[in-house]
Amino acid sequence: MQSTRLRIRARQLSDMRAPIPFLAMVAALLTLSSALHAQDVANPHAQALMKFQDQVETYVALHKAAEAQLPALKTTNSPADITTHQHLLADKIRRQRGNAGQGTIFSRDVSQEFRRLAAVPLQGINGSRVHKSLKRAEPVVARLEANTPYPENLPLQSIPPTLLENLPKVPPEVDYRIVGHALILRDVAANLIVDYVPDAIP
Amino acid sequence: MRSLFICGLLGIALFLDKPREPTAALAQAPPNEPKLDLRLPVQPKSVRFAVIGDNGTGAKPQYEIGQKMDRYRQQFPFDFVVMLGDNIYGGNSPSDYKRKFEEPYKALLDAGVKFFASLGNHDNPNERFYKLFNMGGKRYYTFKEGNVAFFALDSNYMDPEQLTWLENQLSESKSDWKICYFHHPLYSDGKFHGSDVDLRARLEPMFVAHGVNVVLSGHDHMYERIVPQRGVYYFVLGSSGELRMGDLIASPRMAKGFDRDRTFALFEIAGDQLYFQVISRDGSTVDTGNIPRQTKQGVRLQSGPSLAAAAAVN
Numbered sequence: 249m250q251s252t253r254l255r256i257r258a259r260q261l262s263d264m265r266a267p268i269p270f271l272a273m274v275a276a277l278l279t280l281s282s283a284l285h286a287q288d289v290a291n292p293h294a295q296a297l298m299k300f301q302d303q304v305e306t307y308v309a310l311h312k313a314a315e316a317q318l319p320a321l322k323t324t325n326s327p328a329d330i331t332t333h334q335h336l337l338a339d340k341i342r343r344q345r346g347n348a349g350q351g352t353i354f355s356r357d358v359s360q361e362f363r364r365l366a367a368v369p370l371q372g373i374n375g376s377r378v379h380k381s382l383k384r385a386e387p388v389v390a391r392l393e394a395n396t397p398y399p400e401n402l403p404l405q406s407i408p409p410t411l412l413e414n415l416p417k418v419p420p421e422v423d424y425r426i427v428g429h430a431l432i433l434r435d436v437a438a439n440l441i442v443d444y445v446p447d448a449i450p
Numbered sequence: 451m452r453s454l455f456i457c458g459l460l461g462i463a464l465f466l467d468k469p470r471e472p473t474a475a476l477a478q479a480p481p482n483e484p485k486l487d488l489r490l491p492v493q494p495k496s497v498r499f500a501v502i503g504d505n506g507t508g509a510k511p512q513y514e515i516g517q518k519m520d521r522y523r524q525q526f527p528f529d530f531v532v533m534l535g536d537n538i539y540g541g542n543s544p545s546d547y548k549r550k551f552e553e554p555y556k557a558l559l560d561a562g563v564k565f566f567a568s569l570g571n572h573d574n575p576n577e578r579f580y581k582l583f584n585m586g587g588k589r590y591y592t593f594k595e596g597n598v599a600f601f602a603l604d605s606n607y608m609d610p611e612q613l614t615w616l617e618n619q620l621s622e623s624k625s626d627w628k629i630c631y632f633h634h635p636l637y638s639d640g641k642f643h644g645s646d647v648d649l650r651a652r653l654e655p656m657f658v659a660h661g662v663n664v665v666l667s668g669h670d671h672m673y674e675r676i677v678p679q680r681g682v683y684y685f686v687l688g689s690s691g692e693l694r695m696g697d698l699i700a701s702p703r704m705a706k707g708f709d710r711d712r713t714f715a716l717f718e719i720a721g722d723q724l725y726f727q728v729i730s731r732d733g734s735t736v737d738t739g740n741i742p743r744q745t746k747q748g749v750r751l752q753s754g755p756s757l758a759a760a761a762a763v764n
Binding site for chain 2: 321323324325326327328329330331333334374377378380381384385400401403404405406407408410411412413417423436437439
């Protein structure tokens, strides 16, 4: 009788064990999730990129506000309309940004992250291919100043697609350009150097 | 009276249906000009166009090429011109547009010839808003003429969005002929620049997979036709204004090259044949031939003299 009772108790205990792996899994997932979250917050690469995206969003909002004050640029037979729109937009943005200089968007940590991102495709398996394309793109050199127009007579050096795809995606109002070893964030319609990372391209 | 009316209608219909052939008055050359050496068939209802690259200097040779193009148009009536980038060098002021585009091609523009531009590294991307470049405000775009689809790309900034767009456009296109054009060449024996190998790694597989027939580029300031690569024909024409004399270093993949003077090209597509003629500033024919349309796998549909045969003559 005693042994029967013990066997029943043993079975009950065994039945109770069934949800334990499930609970353990939930606990493990919760731990992993909070660990990942903590890692995400602590990850300097992710932090720098988030900071960059926020800064770009702020800039694009400013660009849109400035552009809204101008007549919309449509296709036109008049080159004067095109250049006037470009210059007026650039003036408005420059005034709004005041004394924004190098580092406004590409702060020290963001610049560091961009140097790392730009180096990856140049060192990888396709590195020599990307190097060759950079060399053959008609490299340009100029003295750079943030929040000033991209020099009118300076060509826009092409960027190898492999390098471009390794950089964070940016809205159509801005694009990346290369001048010497610097990586520029340029306002497309205003032809303005928004900011730049010195020595970004090895 | 009624038969007279019907005859009149027939006459008008025949006149309108007539292929655009040169009139005697138009084709007449100035007394001191040599006769034009046109080697294209000028078939009725064919797609005819001219090609220029690296043209926007505003200097005398660009104007001379513009005049030569106009003279050829009188014997070879083309409807549009494809521009391979560096459309306006230097500044982008209204006077630059005038001096480096509107004036050199005035006769063509006055005759209603349309220009379809692509952006070079010397171009301000805001040129896309200039109506006479027919870019519709876009950095890259496509248009169709007859059985030919054209894809104008921005090779300065080949971002993932543009690559996706191109992949979609090429896969959706039902045209018999697909021609891509952009500034930076995937193959070039130009000493100063040469092939853009990273761009090639991205674009060439797409061209092959979607049956692109011909690719036109500039950037190197000379003319070169490349031996077909993976079934695709490549032309480099970056000497319609600029010129880098002696820039070519011939490699085994060069089918024909010319780096002694400025050039432009004329293309004609009739059915499954593409004919081309490259002409220098003095009117000499630098290169000519025909390309039978390739299938997706690069197998040519043989009908008529092959390019190899035509090239051997020239």
